[in-house]
Amino acid sequence: MPDPQPSAPRRTPLAAVHEGLGAAMTDFAGWLMPLRYRSETAEHNAVRHAAGLFDLSHMGELFVTGDGAAEALDYALVGAPSAIAPGRARYTMICAPDGGVIDDLIVYRLAGAEYLIVANASNASTVAAELTERLAGRDAVLADRTLEYALIAVQGPRAAGILAPLTDTDLGQVRYYASYPSTVAGRQALLARTGYTGEDGFELFVAPQDAVPLWNALTEAGQADGLVPAGLAARDSLRLEAGMPLYGNELSRDVTPYDAGLGRVVKLDKPGDFVGRAALERRAAAPAARTLVGLAGKTRRVPRHGYQVLWDGAPCGTVTSGAPSPTLGRPIAMAYVRPEVADAGGADRLAVDIRGSAEPAELVPLPFYHRS
Numbered sequence: 001m002p003d004p005q006p007s008a009p010r011r012t013p014l015a016a017v018h019e020g021l022g023a024a025m026t027d028f029a030g031w032l033m034p035l036r037y038r039s040e041t042a043e044h045n046a047v048r049h050a051a052g053l054f055d056l057s058h059m060g061e062l063f064v065t066g067d068g069a070a071e072a073l074d075y076a077l078v079g080a081p082s083a084i085a086p087g088r089a090r091y092t093m094i095c096a097p098d099g100g101v102i103d104d105l106i107v108y109r110l111a112g113a114e115y116l117i118v119a120n121a122s123n124a125s126t127v128a129a130e131l132t133e134r135l136a137g138r139d140a141v142l143a144d145r146t147l148e149y150a151l152i153a154v155q156g157p158r159a160a161g162i163l164a165p166l167t168d169t170d171l172g173q174v175r176y177y178a179s180y181p182s183t184v185a186g187r188q189a190l191l192a193r194t195g196y197t198g199e200d201g202f203e204l205f206v207a208p209q210d211a212v213p214l215w216n217a218l219t220e221a222g223q224a225d226g227l228v229p230a231g232l233a234a235r236d237s238l239r240l241e242a243g244m245p246l247y248g249n250e251l252s253r254d255v256t257p258y259d260a261g262l263g264r265v266v267k268l269d270k271p272g273d274f275v276g277r278a279a280l281e282r283r284a285a286a287p288a289a290r291t292l293v294g295l296a297g298k299t300r301r302v303p304r305h306g307y308q309v310l311w312d313g314a315p316c317g318t319v320t321s322g323a324p325s326p327t328l329g330r331p332i333a334m335a336y337v338r339p340e341v342a343d344a345g346g347a348d349r350l351a352v353d354i355r356g357s358a359e360p361a362e363l364v365p366l367p368f369y370h371r372s
Contacts, residue, residue, distance in 0.1 A: 008032075012057035013150045013211035021229060029121035031058035034231040043234035044326045047197055050226030051156030053218055054235060056203065057211065060124025060146045062117040062131065068139030069113050075274050076134035077107070078257065080267040084109040089177045089194060092265050093257055094127055099279035100253035101260075103127050104245065106194060108179050116190075116205075120247050134275060150211035154218055154227070155201030155238075157371070162222040163202055167191065171202075185217035196235065198242025199371055237323045240332065243294065243367025249305055249320040250292060250334055256283050259336070261292050261366070290317065291342040294368055295352065297331035298360040303352040309335050310351040310358055316341045319352060325368060332368050333361075 009032040018025060023034035034055065036043065046052050064073060070082035079092030089108040093101050103123040108116040119127040128144045135142055154163055160171045169182040169191055179192035187210040195201040206214055219227065236246070245251050250260055257266050258280070266280050297303060303322035308315045317337030325332040333352070341350070342363065351358040 010058075012055055013208040014055045014057065014152075014215055017212060017215055018055065018229075023229070023231060026232070028232060029058060031121055033058055034229070036231040036233045037229050040231065040233035040237065041324075041326050043228055043230040044237050046226055046228040047156045047199055047230060047234065047238055048327055049157065050228075051154055051158045051162055051201075051222055052197070052228055052230035052234065053215065053222070054153040054155065054230050055211075055215075056151040056153050057149070057208075058121040059151055060117075060119035060121060060127065060144070061149045061151075061205070062119060062124070062128055063143045063145055064115045064117065064131065064135070064140055065113055065143070066138075066140035067113055069115055071272075072135045072138040072140035073107070073115060074270060074272065075138075076131055077105070078266045078274065078276060078280065079107070080270045081107050081109065081115060083270075086111050087178055087180065088175075089179055089192060091177075093251075093262075094130060095257070095276035095280065096253055097276055097279065099256040099276045099283055101247070101251045101255055101257060102130060102253065103247055104251055108190075108192065110179070110190075123247060148207070149205050150208050151203060151205055152211065152214060152218070153195060153201060153203045154222070155195045155197045155230075156199050156227075158222070158225040158227070159199070159201040162218065162225050162227055166217055166221055174202075185214050187214050189214070196242075196244060197238040198244070198367065198369055199238075236321075237326065240321050240323055240334065241325055241327055241367065241369040243334070243369075245292075245334075246321060256280060258283050258288070259290055259292065288339045290336040291339050292320070292366070293317075293335055293337055293342050294364045294366040295319070295322075295333040295335055295350070295361045296328070296364045296368075297333070297352070298362065300331065301354045301357070301359045302331040303333040303335070303354060303359070303361070307333075308353040309337050309341075309361075310353055311337075311341050312349050313351075313358065315353075327369050332364075334366070 309317035322333030
């Protein structure tokens, strides 16, 4: 029997807009997404110095409601959603019983008994299935409402100034990792001061039919401020400079939050059990087997995902993400290496095997970039 034909990737409500702008489109996690419009470097620099407009409608939106939602999510996730105040959000993870990361998440508490969980596109269905199982028998229910939302982000130092005239919300009162029901360009939106670029910015959850009018309104409002549409390539180099992990690169089921230097998201002091607690307690008390570090190349050749890191010519770790850094003007990478390598420094002993050539590199602190 012949293999079934693969299904076509889903189109976001903005797909036709991207195509009209001449974007190079790619299949990403089952969605047709803009990779770049013309120059990913120009898009990256616009976000660092002005503002960029992103379509994030591929992300998963999972709602958990019910009188027991807070307690149920405390059990299901490694963080403490019950401690999130209504209108605020928190970065957290869902882990397997052995402590491996299933996905990293943003959890918004919209009201006392209503949470929005934003999952990575590649893991949204897995997270939904895991949560459904973990909520069973508790006074909480999960609804996957991914297709009921479009998600648009405006990111960069001029983001607030571009957005402010379009909304009735006082952006000066919107704290980082807070969300407000709002009206933006006459459309109902959940307005959140969150992002994945290392810059100030906002993410707007809207109905699919409102996505194109809102995108157009933001584009017009940002024209004088240098706002440009930005694709997945720029989003990746921006988050890498900001030292933000990407699932499938820095995070996976083979990695615990402690391996990734994110043990702070695991709330071992919260009451009661949670999935993965025993394994994560052991990992927290054990010596590290690997450490996530930042590398900066000393040549123009770029370390990429999967390349070996060398110490005195011998393998000592693996690159998880790498790219040219437009902001730093040199190649950068994140990599897992043996702890003794991370501790040693050693300016002339470290290299990356780039297609058979040992290209010298140096350890640098994460993140590579801090906004001023």
